[in-house]
Amino acid sequence: MQLQSNVDNTAPRFPAMQNVARPTMSTLEISQLTGKAHKNIIRDVRKMLAALAADGSDLSHVREERDSRDYTVAYHLDRELTETLITGYDVSLRHRVIRRLHELEGQVIGRIAVPSTLPEALRLAAELAEQIAAQAPKLAAFDLLQGAGGTLNLTEAATHLGIERYRVIRWLSENRWMYRPANSKRWLAYQKRIQQGVVVNKVSVIGTTDEGDSRCASQFRITAKGMTILATKVAEGAL
Structure with missing residues (x-):
């Protein structure tokens, strides 16, 4: 079969697969x-x-x-x-x-051969340990959210990720997860990221007006899916 050479080359490239056991x-x-x-x-x-x-x-x-x-x-x-x-x-x-x-x-x-000697068994155990370690950031992210109502604010996220808060803010803003409206000190989530399920804008009542109406404010918060991605970025050294 002749291969087509005039295909679009604008799609992102992806690194080679590392897990040889995956068909x-x-x-x-x-x-x-x-x-x-x-x-x-x-x-x-x-x-x-x-x-x-x-x-x-x-x-x-x-x-x-x-x-x-x-x-x-x-x-x-x-x-x-x-x-x-x-x-x-x-x-x-x-x-x-x-x-x-x-x-x-x-x-x-x-x-896949069953280990027949101690060295082979140790090598297999080491490989399995590496695979488990690769999944650890994702598993940890979900564990961290169990007591946080399902979402975390910026300070909580930085604490659980074990990095400085400014690094989280810089990565989220540079990667267009959140933005700061003009004349505002609050961060808000981009609608696209909300639709992807990685962040939310949580609306809270912060008081009442002189007329008795409720005053509300939106707070940027990160979901379990978002924390999974961030935890993986930290493990990879990208955050």
Whole structure:
């Protein structure tokens, strides 16, 4: 099958997958299984990745393969992303791809050997410990929110993340999670980030006017999903 070289190269690149035990399927194989043109598969993948990235999804495991001219040769997707991609495809096409995914998973499982010596067991334990450690920031973020009503303010978030408050404020503002309206000292969440579920503007009653009406104020707060992302950024050294 001839590869298309005039595809759009504006989509974000993603680092190579690190977990070799995770089965992947290339867009080339998806194209062969479904009979769809590879350039159209690439187009669908880019739309999917852009939507997931906007939602805050972790796409670090996606591998984009490029040739010497810097054109996209293929994307390599895990099971979850492959199934997400083919959700809108014809039933028979989905069946072919999913059946192939099962074959790939069986091959991976067949390559996993049970340790027969102490050194092998120790190496396996070390690998599992690394995988657990990689998930620790996400798990910790949810634990921290159990006693905070589901959201945290900036000071609480900085305390739980173990970093200075100004670093949290700088990252959130630079990455357009929040902004400060003119002539205001309060931070407010961007509507896009509210829709993504990472932050909220919590409205609280702060008093009453001379006429007896309630006075309200909005407070920027970070949700469990947002804290998961921030905790991961801290662990990666990006925050």
